[in-house]
Amino acid sequence: MPKTVFEPSIKSRPTYGVLEHRPGTAHLMVADAEGAQALLDLAHSAPPTLWTQAMIVYIPGRSGQQFTQALANLSPSQLHISPSYAAAQPRLHKILQTAHAGLQIYLAGTESLMGQAQAAAMAVGVPHRAVQMEHRGSLARRVQCVHCKGITENVTTDPFECSHCGLNLFVRDHYSRRIAAFQGVNIDAEDPGQVPPAVERFT
């Protein structure tokens, strides 16, 4: 059973499963914050040999040091701790660009992280359905403003103010896999200033 239960929604809204060990010649795992727990849970069912072929890229975020030692204890062939996805990106791209077919990809944690890592995998030709994802932790969203195209990270309220153009945006479930973001649409276009109070929807 997935640890995060999402309300039923439109088709474009991604859904997530539970990571499972799959045969492969190498294994790439990318996780942020509580996503580490999904990897630790995977270790219960996966053969120990998995870790000798595993590269883990971990972004601790709000979890701080909580999980880093436990991840190191899995003895993966490589463990990279990064302060942010942006900081991890060059390494991730390098890994994907030099990898061989047969690489299994496991993503765990927030939607923003998983979506961006999935898009990076798709860019090198990996079919999106071949990437495993398990949601853990924050429900904060990565949202693209449909007006200025700017992306705001960690959106927890609806509506919210676009961090680029300042419009008040309503957060839709409409999702773009290519840019790994939900869509934000101006809520007071007709009656400027008529903005309903922001509600914490994505915590």
Next chain:
Amino acid sequence: MSMSHNKIPVTVAEVVTLNPLIKRFRFVRRDGASLPAFSGGAHVVVEMDDHGTRRMNPYSLMSAPSDTTGYEISVRRDDVGRGGSLYLHQHVKVGDDLVISAPVNLFGLDLQAKKHLMLAGGIGITPFIAQMALLSAMAGRFELHYAARNPGLAAYADDLRARYGDRVQLYYDDQDQKIALAPLLAGQPLGTHLYVCGPKGMIDWVRRTATDMGWPQQCVHYEEFLAPPTGKPFQVELAASQKTITVGPDQSLLEAIEAAGVDAPYLCRGGACGQCETDVVSCDGHIQHHDHWLSDEEKATGHKIMPCVSRFEGRSLVLDR
């Protein structure tokens, strides 16, 4: 879906004997017009009137997809099969009129791929010839590994070598050459798609090895045209059209349905595409499932049958057709 509006009347423009087993046929439209464009990997169904028995066999198109003046197929003679290929080999000559279906592609290239790795066994080379023409025109990255019994039977091997150089690797059984599959797969860049066409044993081997090595199923494409197996004759009741038909020993159930004047859907006629799936109303006996479409569970429940390849043995079978 009715298939009858998709038929194209053609004339045989050329017959070339490539080796003792393989002949190539070129078809042009009878009215001289151009043929529909197709994409590499597509096949057509060729209709034949084999001394009173209507045969409809699928063949991959091997001519360049950009050439709409004619279509070319290569046919390997099957001496023990039901006769479609023998009929083409022995009776079809230049100038003959035939009817073919519009092209259908169940083995298309996935153009998201970073690289296309193609594995052909024997006559399974044909769809790749069209695909390589397409890829080389668009500067796509590809590699073909082609296994045949011996050089004499490796149709087009020299041509392909001349055209594509090192991107074509040949393997001959009689020289004990075998595709070193595991190292070949292990060395491919991430984002490679794998395509295999050839005998069943080869397809199974390639799919199994790729799965064990972690290739996602979306990256592994295969095509096998199962010839409908022969068997004992049997009777079938078609509930919707209120007819009872007898399926002859070397006729498929689909062919018998068509011969009774009942329009039935199909695309591949080889148990792969799912188009002909038919509901079983009742069954007192045993359905011999020969397709790759239904899951093992579906086969076990006996609620569905693929009439293009599957047969029946027993007291009565009623289909919703």
